Amino acid sequence: xxxxxxIKQVPETTEVKINPETNTLIREGxxxxxxxxxxxxxxxxxxxxxxxxxxxxxxxxxxxQAEAVLREAISLGIDDGILLSDRAFAGSDTWATSYALSAAxxxxxxxxxxxxxxxxxxxxxxxxxxxxxxxxxxPAVTYVKKIEEIxxxxxxxxxxxxxxxxxxxxxxxxxxxxxxxxGYEIIEVSLPALITVVKEINTPRLPxxxxxxxxxxxxxxxxxxxxxxxxxxxxxxxxxxTQVVKIFTPAPRVGGQMLKxxxxxxxxxxxxxxxxxxx
Amino acid sequence: xxxxxxxxxxxxxxxxxxxxxxxxKPVAAKYDQSEEFPWEIMxxxxxxxxxxxxxxxxxxxxxGGVLDLCIATEELSRACGGIxxxxxxxALGTFPIMLFGNEExxxxxxxxxxxxxxxxxxxxxxxxxxxxxxxxxxxxxxEGDYYVLNGLKHFITNGGDAQIYTVxxxxxxxxxxxxxxxxxxxxxxxxxxFGKKEEKLGIRASSTRELIFTDCKIPKENxxxxxxxxxxxxMKTFDMSRPGVAAQALGIAQGALDVAVKYxxxxxxxxxxxSSFQGIQWMLADMATQIEAARALVYSCAxxxxxxxxxxxxxxxMAKMFASDVAMKVTTDAVQILGGYGYMKxxxxxxxxxxxxxxxxxxxxxxxxxxxxxxxxxxxxAK
Numbered sequence: 073x074x075x076x077x078x079i080k081q082v083p084e085t086t087e088v089k090i091n092p093e094t095n096t097l098i099r100e101g102x103x104x105x106x107x108x109x110x111x112x113x114x115x116x117x118x119x120x121x122x123x124x125x126x127x128x129x130x131x132x133x134x135x136x137q138a139e140a141v142l143r144e145a146i147s148l149g150i151d152d153g154i155l156l157s158d159r160a161f162a163g164s165d166t167w168a169t170s171y172a173l174s175a176a177x178x179x180x181x182x183x184x185x186x187x188x189x190x191x192x193x194x195x196x197x198x199x200x201x202x203x204x205x206x207x208x209x210x211p212a213v214t215y216v217k218k219i220e221e222i223x224x225x226x227x228x229x230x231x232x233x234x235x236x237x238x239x240x241x242x243x244x245x246x247x248x249x250x251x252x253x254x255g256y257e258i259i260e261v262s263l264p265a266l267i268t269v270v271k272e273i274n275t276p277r278l279p280x281x282x283x284x285x286x287x288x289x290x291x292x293x294x295x296x297x298x299x300x301x302x303x304x305x306x307x308x309x310x311x312x313x314t315q316v317v318k319i320f321t322p323a324p325r326v327g328g329q330m331l332k333x334x335x336x337x338x339x340x341x342x343x344x345x346x347x348x349x350x351x
Numbered sequence: 352x353x354x355x356x357x358x359x360x361x362x363x364x365x366x367x368x369x370x371x372x373x374x375x376k377p378v379a380a381k382y383d384q385s386e387e388f389p390w391e392i393m394x395x396x397x398x399x400x401x402x403x404x405x406x407x408x409x410x411x412x413x414x415g416g417v418l419d420l421c422i423a424t425e426e427l428s429r430a431c432g433g434i435x436x437x438x439x440x441x442a443l444g445t446f447p448i449m450l451f452g453n454e455e456x457x458x459x460x461x462x463x464x465x466x467x468x469x470x471x472x473x474x475x476x477x478x479x480x481x482x483x484x485x486x487x488x489x490x491x492x493x494e495g496d497y498y499v500l501n502g503l504k505h506f507i508t509n510g511g512d513a514q515i516y517t518v519x520x521x522x523x524x525x526x527x528x529x530x531x532x533x534x535x536x537x538x539x540x541x542x543x544x545f546g547k548k549e550e551k552l553g554i555r556a557s558s559t560r561e562l563i564f565t566d567c568k569i570p571k572e573n574x575x576x577x578x579x580x581x582x583x584x585x586m587k588t589f590d591m592s593r594p595g596v597a598a599q600a601l602g603i604a605q606g607a608l609d610v611a612v613k614y615x616x617x618x619x620x621x622x623x624x625x626s627s628f629q630g631i632q633w634m635l636a637d638m639a640t641q642i643e644a645a646r647a648l649v650y651s652c653a654x655x656x657x658x659x660x661x662x663x664x665x666x667x668x669m670a671k672m673f674a675s676d677v678a679m680k681v682t683t684d685a686v687q688i689l690g691g692y693g694y695m696k697x698x699x700x701x702x703x704x705x706x707x708x709x710x711x712x713x714x715x716x717x718x719x720x721x722x723x724x725x726x727x728x729x730x731x732x733a734k
Contacts, residue, residue, distance in 0.1 A: 277398070278366070278369060278370060278373070278374075278395065278398070278399055279366060279399070280366075280398060280399050280400045281359075281362060281363060281366055281399060281400035281401060281404065281413055282400045282413065283400075284362045284365075284366065285359065285362065285413070288358060288362075
């Protein structure tokens with residue numbers, strides 16, 4: 073089994089500063105870390121590796137210093153790290169980023185599962201994961217909180233009943249629990265697939281000293297735009313369909329107003345207040 | 352100050368600090384109150400490979416040295432001196448096997464100790480034999496292929512919780528100090544039981560118990576080195592481990608300073624932060640300077656040992672004595688800076704002060720350390 077974990081290096085602070093001229097993040101002077109949600113993706117990748125003897129590869133796209141997060145992932149038990157880095161990628165939006173990452177994943181070759189964090193703490197879009205699956209034309213399940221089974225020997229009747237088998241669920245599949253606002257869904261997905269994970273899925277481990285030593289020695293694979301099959305006009309700032317017009321901090325919401333008194337009295341006042349708010 | 356640590360030592364520092372911050376700090380007060388043995392933290396330290404940092408690679412460690420151990424102990428102590436000593440005491444129990452064990456003994460015990468699968472303890476102290484270790488009464492009598500142990504050790508750190516113990520007992524009482532020998536005793540050996548758990552002022556997460564030997568029969572293969580080598584084993588072990596106690600003191604002092612600086616910045620009196628008062632500033636400056644001086648001494652001494660310098664006894668005694676005296680002073684001042692809050696259990700300052708005290712007492716009281724230093728000075732003069 074081959075697992076690919078996609079991660080992103082992000083600024084540590086949650087109060088990111090924005091350059092008002094370029095509408096991009098100011099990274100200077102801010103410590104960089106693994107996107108906190110990606111830590112759960114790494115942990116899940118390592119657990120699958122330990123359970124199934126899978127090979128786990130971690131990939132990131134970013135500046136050269138993003139190598140640090142790949143080494144950190146290796147210190148936690150991931151086998152290999154690939155850094156996708158090129159000036160041509162600079163300014164990529166979520167579409168262009170997922171396009172470039174999917175091209176790199178094609179170059180890696182065979183894989184069974186791609187694991188991503190649910191979203192990055194800096195951009196908060198939650199688009200790159202599903203974007204990769206779209207570019208690769210494989211199914212995606214977002215907000216996964218548990219992998220119940222993966223690629224098991226199939227007990228068809230017990231699981232879904234015969235009618236659904238003919239609906240195209242293949243032998244290689246994973247059954248996962250997906251968080252929704254109301255509860256969770258159990259979804260079977262054919263492999264290869266992409267999942268994005270939420271923090272409920274596991275508790276990430278701390279690195280071990282031997283892992284850290286191994287990570288220091290590990291050879292990180294560097295790929296440039298010319299190493300993967302991408303059309304250059306679809307990556308970078310120019311290849312990005314999204315244009316950030318303005319980034320600003322919204323004014324904080326003011327607290328609500330509590331009405332007290334008898335029910336009828338409260339209802340009357342509430343209706344009055346609501347009416348007065350309508351222009 | 353930059354101590355020019357190796358990459359591996361920086362990794363140990365980073366890892367131990369992470370564990371201290373994320374895993375130990377949140378539970379330090381809980382264990383201080385409950386006096387339970389912190390197994391959950393021991394498991395975390397084991398998974399992080401920290402138990403084997405001074406053990407050679409061939410026995411499952413990462414081949415670091417005393418400085419590596421000091422760095423880890425310092426960082427853990429910064430969060431909790433009690434939890435840190437459970438870790439450091441395992442190293443203390445491991446050193447005799449590492450230094451004096453034969454190949455078979457090393458292969459049998461070191462891998463499990465290096466991986467943290469088992470933890471160790473070291474037993475020499477007895478009710479009548481504290482600073483005067485030659486007064487120990489626990490005896491081992493050779494009977495065929497066995498030794499039979501009788502007697503009692505007390506104040507043994509990790510006592511009852513450790514699985515492997517190295518103990519110093521008399522094999523020939525007529526020879527005095529030269530009649531002592533070192534043995535490995537495993538928990539569960541018939542005739543080997545534990546006495547009451549001591550209630551302590553500080554380092555309360557650690558367990559301190561009596562080791563009781565009642566016709567306890569152990570194979571002769573458990574003898575470390577030769578009969579009569581017990582005190583040599585002890586001396587060499589303490590030479591290695593004393594900087595560890597110094598590092599524990601150092602970490603406790605640093606932890607208390609961290610608390611004091613943070614509090615001084617936040618606490619408002621007379622309309623401003625108390626850190627703006629020169630009286631507080633000078634206290635903080637003195638505390639930080641003393642800690643740095645202690646650190647320089649501890650690290651230098653640990654390095655000396657790691658590169659194989661002989662006669663480290665004096666330097667090792669200086670490091671232990673100075674760092675622990677600094678810890679007592681700094682933690683007392685930290686309580687003072689926190690004022691009334693410093694005296695209350697809701698704030699961590701008082702715990703640092705309680706934890707610091709033992710570092711002036713165990714592994715040789717600071718008075719004994721001064722004896723060692725003075726005797727060595729006089730010896731050097733006579734040369």
